[in-house]
Amino acid sequence: MSAPLLRVREIDAFIEQFHILEDVTFDVPDGGITVLLGRNGAGKTTTLRSVLGMTSVTSGDIEYNGQSIVGKKTHTIAQMGIGYVPEHRAIFSELTVQENLRIAARHKDDLPRNIEMIFTLFPDLKRLYQLQGGNLSGGQQQMLAIARALVPDNRLLLIDEPSEGLAPVIIEQVIAAIKALAETKTVLLVEQNFRVASQLADNYVIMDHGQSVAHGVMASLSQDDEIVQRYLGVGMH
Ligand SMILES: Nc1ncnc2c1ncn2[C@@H]1O[C@H](COP(=O)(O)OP(=O)(O)O)[C@@H](O)[C@H]1O
Ligand SMILES: [Mg+2]
Structure with missing residues:
Protein backbone atom coordinates (compact mmCIF):
# COMPACT_ATOMS: atom_id res chain seq x y z
CA MET A 1 0.00 0.00 0.00
CA ILE A 82 -5.69 21.10 -2.59
CA GLY A 83 -8.87 22.41 -4.22
CA TYR A 84 -12.09 23.20 -2.36
CA VAL A 85 -15.67 23.07 -3.62
CA PRO A 86 -17.69 24.54 -0.73
CA GLU A 87 -21.32 23.85 0.13
CA HIS A 88 -23.91 25.92 -1.71
CA ARG A 89 -21.74 26.35 -4.84
CA ALA A 90 -20.12 29.68 -4.15
CA ILE A 91 -19.80 30.93 -7.69
CA PHE A 92 -19.96 34.57 -8.77
CA SER A 93 -23.38 35.13 -10.29
CA GLU A 94 -22.42 38.46 -11.90
CA LEU A 95 -19.43 36.95 -13.70
CA THR A 96 -19.55 34.79 -16.81
CA VAL A 97 -18.59 31.12 -16.70
CA GLN A 98 -15.28 32.06 -18.33
CA GLU A 99 -14.59 34.79 -15.76
CA ASN A 100 -15.50 32.47 -12.89
CA LEU A 101 -12.94 30.00 -14.20
CA ARG A 102 -10.31 32.61 -14.96
CA ILE A 103 -10.26 33.99 -11.42
CA ALA A 104 -9.83 30.48 -10.07
CA ALA A 105 -6.41 30.29 -11.75
CA ARG A 106 -3.26 30.49 -9.63
CA HIS A 107 -1.00 30.95 -12.64
CA LYS A 108 -1.65 32.66 -15.93
CA ASP A 109 -1.54 29.46 -17.97
CA ASP A 110 -3.71 27.32 -15.64
CA LEU A 111 -6.94 27.90 -17.53
CA PRO A 112 -5.58 27.41 -21.07
CA ARG A 113 -3.83 24.24 -19.89
CA ASN A 114 -6.89 22.67 -18.27
CA ILE A 115 -9.87 24.05 -20.16
CA GLU A 116 -10.17 21.12 -22.59
CA MET A 117 -10.21 18.65 -19.69
CA ILE A 118 -12.91 20.79 -18.01
CA PHE A 119 -15.01 20.93 -21.19
CA THR A 120 -14.69 17.16 -21.60
CA LEU A 121 -16.00 16.65 -18.06
CA PHE A 122 -18.67 19.35 -18.31
CA PRO A 123 -19.72 19.88 -21.94
CA ASP A 124 -22.49 22.28 -20.80
CA LEU A 125 -19.89 24.76 -19.61
CA LYS A 126 -18.51 25.07 -23.14
CA ARG A 127 -21.93 25.99 -24.45
CA LEU A 128 -22.57 28.41 -21.56
CA TYR A 129 -19.07 29.92 -21.50
CA GLN A 130 -20.14 33.54 -22.03
CA LEU A 131 -23.25 33.36 -19.83
CA GLN A 132 -23.38 34.88 -16.35
CA GLY A 133 -23.19 32.38 -13.50
CA GLY A 134 -26.52 33.59 -12.13
CA ASN A 135 -28.26 32.46 -15.31
CA LEU A 136 -27.15 28.86 -14.89
CA SER A 137 -29.39 26.14 -13.45
CA GLY A 138 -28.54 24.67 -10.04
CA GLY A 139 -26.87 21.67 -11.65
CA GLN A 140 -24.85 23.84 -14.03
CA GLN A 141 -23.75 26.02 -11.11
CA GLN A 142 -22.58 22.91 -9.24
CA MET A 143 -20.61 21.83 -12.30
CA LEU A 144 -19.05 25.30 -12.51
CA ALA A 145 -18.18 25.16 -8.82
CA ILE A 146 -16.38 21.83 -9.35
CA ALA A 147 -14.76 23.08 -12.55
CA ARG A 148 -13.27 26.03 -10.67
CA ALA A 149 -11.33 23.62 -8.48
CA LEU A 150 -9.96 21.96 -11.63
CA VAL A 151 -8.45 25.12 -13.09
CA PRO A 152 -5.23 24.93 -11.03
CA ASP A 153 -3.36 21.60 -11.07
CA ASN A 154 -4.83 20.29 -7.83
CA ARG A 155 -4.11 16.76 -6.71
CA LEU A 156 -6.71 16.56 -3.91
CA GLY A 165 -30.79 20.44 -3.75
CA LEU A 166 -30.36 18.92 -7.20
CA ALA A 167 -32.90 16.91 -9.20
CA PRO A 168 -32.16 13.17 -9.54
CA VAL A 169 -31.27 13.36 -13.23
CA ILE A 170 -28.80 16.18 -12.53
CA ILE A 171 -27.34 14.23 -9.59
CA GLU A 172 -26.56 11.41 -12.04
CA GLN A 173 -24.57 13.85 -14.18
CA VAL A 174 -22.67 15.16 -11.16
CA ILE A 175 -21.90 11.58 -10.08
CA ALA A 176 -20.56 10.75 -13.54
CA ALA A 177 -18.38 13.86 -13.57
N1 LIG B 1 -20.01 29.47 12.83
C1 LIG B 1 -20.36 28.57 13.77
N2 LIG B 1 -20.55 28.95 15.07
C2 LIG B 1 -20.87 28.05 16.00
N3 LIG B 1 -21.06 26.75 15.78
C3 LIG B 1 -20.90 26.31 14.52
C4 LIG B 1 -20.54 27.19 13.45
N4 LIG B 1 -20.44 26.47 12.32
C5 LIG B 1 -20.74 25.21 12.65
N5 LIG B 1 -21.01 25.11 13.97
C6 LIG B 1 -21.38 23.89 14.71
O1 LIG B 1 -20.39 22.92 14.47
C7 LIG B 1 -20.97 21.64 14.38
C8 LIG B 1 -20.50 20.98 13.11
O2 LIG B 1 -20.95 21.71 12.01
P1 LIG B 1 -20.59 21.27 10.52
O3 LIG B 1 -19.16 20.97 10.44
O4 LIG B 1 -21.13 22.33 9.63
O5 LIG B 1 -21.44 19.92 10.37
P2 LIG B 1 -21.86 19.09 9.08
O6 LIG B 1 -21.12 19.65 7.90
O7 LIG B 1 -21.50 17.68 9.40
O8 LIG B 1 -23.35 19.26 8.93
C9 LIG B 1 -22.48 21.84 14.45
O9 LIG B 1 -22.90 21.52 15.76
C10 LIG B 1 -22.66 23.29 14.17
O10 LIG B 1 -23.77 23.80 14.86
MG1 LIG C 1 -21.83 20.53 6.18
Missing part, protein backbone atom coordinates in the same frame (compact mmCIF):
# COMPACT_ATOMS: atom_id res chain seq x y z
CA SER A 2 1.28 3.46 -0.86
CA ALA A 3 1.27 6.19 1.78
CA PRO A 4 -2.02 8.06 2.23
CA LEU A 5 -2.20 11.41 0.47
CA LEU A 6 -3.89 13.00 3.50
CA ARG A 7 -3.44 11.93 7.11
CA VAL A 8 -5.60 13.51 9.78
CA ARG A 9 -4.47 12.63 13.30
CA GLU A 10 -6.39 13.38 16.51
CA ILE A 11 -7.34 16.89 15.57
CA ASP A 12 -9.35 19.17 17.80
CA ALA A 13 -10.90 22.26 16.26
CA PHE A 14 -12.76 25.26 17.62
CA ILE A 15 -15.10 27.80 16.11
CA GLU A 16 -14.84 30.76 18.44
CA GLN A 17 -15.21 29.23 21.92
CA PHE A 18 -17.06 26.15 20.67
CA HIS A 19 -15.21 22.86 20.66
CA ILE A 20 -16.43 21.41 17.36
CA LEU A 21 -14.02 18.56 16.50
CA GLU A 22 -12.47 16.15 18.98
CA ASP A 23 -9.78 13.59 18.16
CA VAL A 24 -10.76 13.33 14.51
CA THR A 25 -8.54 10.74 12.82
CA PHE A 26 -8.65 9.30 9.32
CA ASP A 27 -6.63 8.71 6.15
CA VAL A 28 -7.38 9.57 2.57
CA PRO A 29 -5.57 7.09 0.31
CA ASP A 30 -3.81 8.46 -2.77
CA GLY A 31 -6.31 8.06 -5.61
CA GLY A 32 -10.00 7.30 -5.58
CA ILE A 33 -12.83 8.76 -3.53
CA THR A 34 -13.19 8.86 0.24
CA VAL A 35 -16.53 10.02 1.64
CA LEU A 36 -17.21 11.70 4.97
CA LEU A 37 -20.61 10.60 6.19
CA GLY A 38 -22.65 11.65 9.21
CA ARG A 39 -25.76 13.44 10.29
CA ASN A 40 -26.29 17.17 9.97
CA GLY A 41 -24.01 18.96 12.40
CA ALA A 42 -21.64 15.97 12.79
CA GLY A 43 -18.62 18.09 11.83
CA LYS A 44 -18.04 17.16 8.18
CA THR A 45 -17.77 20.69 6.81
CA THR A 46 -15.63 21.75 9.77
CA THR A 47 -13.28 18.85 9.00
CA LEU A 48 -12.82 20.02 5.40
CA ARG A 49 -12.29 23.59 6.61
CA SER A 50 -9.75 22.37 9.16
CA VAL A 51 -7.73 20.65 6.42
CA LEU A 52 -7.74 23.96 4.54
CA GLY A 53 -6.64 25.99 7.55
CA MET A 54 -9.96 27.86 7.69
CA THR A 55 -10.80 26.64 11.21
CA SER A 56 -8.42 26.83 14.14
CA VAL A 57 -6.95 23.41 14.86
CA THR A 58 -5.67 23.40 18.44
CA SER A 59 -4.12 19.94 18.62
CA GLY A 60 -3.30 16.96 16.47
CA ASP A 61 -1.70 16.90 13.04
CA ILE A 62 -2.71 16.99 9.40
CA GLU A 63 -0.23 15.75 6.80
CA TYR A 64 -0.66 16.27 3.10
CA ASN A 65 1.69 14.41 0.79
CA GLY A 66 4.01 13.73 3.73
CA GLN A 67 4.16 17.33 4.96
CA SER A 68 2.47 18.79 8.03
CA ILE A 69 0.01 21.53 7.00
CA VAL A 70 -1.49 22.39 10.39
CA GLY A 71 -1.10 26.08 11.13
CA LYS A 72 -0.33 27.01 7.53
CA LYS A 73 -2.31 29.73 5.80
CA THR A 74 -5.21 28.68 3.58
CA HIS A 75 -3.62 30.06 0.40
CA THR A 76 -0.38 28.19 1.16
CA ILE A 77 -2.30 24.94 1.66
CA ALA A 78 -4.23 25.53 -1.57
CA GLN A 79 -0.99 26.13 -3.45
CA MET A 80 0.25 22.72 -2.35
CA GLY A 81 -2.47 21.25 -4.58
CA LEU A 157 -10.24 17.94 -4.15
CA LEU A 158 -12.45 18.54 -1.11
CA ILE A 159 -16.06 18.58 -2.32
CA ASP A 160 -18.85 19.45 0.12
CA GLU A 161 -22.39 18.13 -0.56
CA PRO A 162 -22.37 18.28 -4.36
CA SER A 163 -25.81 16.67 -4.73
CA GLU A 164 -27.60 19.00 -2.33
CA ILE A 178 -16.92 13.19 -10.10
CA LYS A 179 -16.21 9.59 -11.09
CA ALA A 180 -14.43 10.76 -14.21
CA LEU A 181 -12.31 13.37 -12.46
CA ALA A 182 -11.40 10.87 -9.72
CA GLU A 183 -9.49 8.90 -12.36
CA THR A 184 -6.76 11.52 -12.15
CA LYS A 185 -7.40 13.25 -8.79
CA THR A 186 -7.98 12.14 -5.24
CA VAL A 187 -11.36 13.21 -3.85
CA LEU A 188 -12.51 13.73 -0.27
CA LEU A 189 -16.26 14.09 -0.52
CA VAL A 190 -18.94 15.09 1.97
CA GLU A 191 -22.23 13.54 0.97
CA GLN A 192 -25.47 13.20 2.94
CA ASN A 193 -27.19 11.16 0.26
CA PHE A 194 -26.21 7.58 1.11
CA ARG A 195 -27.12 6.26 -2.30
CA VAL A 196 -24.89 8.85 -3.99
CA ALA A 197 -22.09 8.12 -1.52
CA SER A 198 -22.26 4.40 -2.12
CA GLN A 199 -22.17 4.86 -5.89
CA LEU A 200 -19.10 7.06 -5.68
CA ALA A 201 -16.91 6.22 -2.75
CA ASP A 202 -14.16 3.63 -2.41
CA ASN A 203 -13.72 4.32 1.30
CA TYR A 204 -15.80 5.96 4.01
CA VAL A 205 -15.31 7.78 7.28
CA ILE A 206 -18.30 8.27 9.57
CA MET A 207 -18.46 11.30 11.84
CA ASP A 208 -20.76 11.73 14.81
CA HIS A 209 -20.88 14.60 17.31
CA GLY A 210 -17.55 16.02 16.12
CA GLN A 211 -15.69 12.70 16.26
CA SER A 212 -14.62 10.15 13.67
CA VAL A 213 -16.37 6.97 14.78
CA ALA A 214 -15.94 4.43 11.97
CA HIS A 215 -14.08 3.96 8.73
CA GLY A 216 -13.51 1.32 6.10
CA VAL A 217 -14.29 0.17 2.59
CA MET A 218 -17.56 1.57 1.20
CA ALA A 219 -18.69 -1.75 -0.27
CA SER A 220 -18.66 -3.30 3.20
CA LEU A 221 -20.56 -0.41 4.79
CA SER A 222 -23.38 -0.95 2.34
CA GLN A 223 -23.77 -4.42 3.91
CA ASP A 224 -23.75 -3.12 7.48
CA ASP A 225 -27.30 -2.08 8.31
CA GLU A 226 -26.53 -1.61 11.99
CA ILE A 227 -23.78 1.02 11.58
CA VAL A 228 -25.72 2.80 8.88
CA GLN A 229 -28.82 2.95 11.10
CA ARG A 230 -26.91 4.01 14.19
CA TYR A 231 -24.85 6.83 12.70
CA LEU A 232 -26.69 7.88 9.60
CA GLY A 233 -30.24 7.15 10.70
CA VAL A 234 -31.28 6.01 7.27
CA GLY A 235 -32.45 2.67 6.00
CA MET A 236 -30.46 1.42 3.04
CA HIS A 237 -33.25 -0.27 1.17
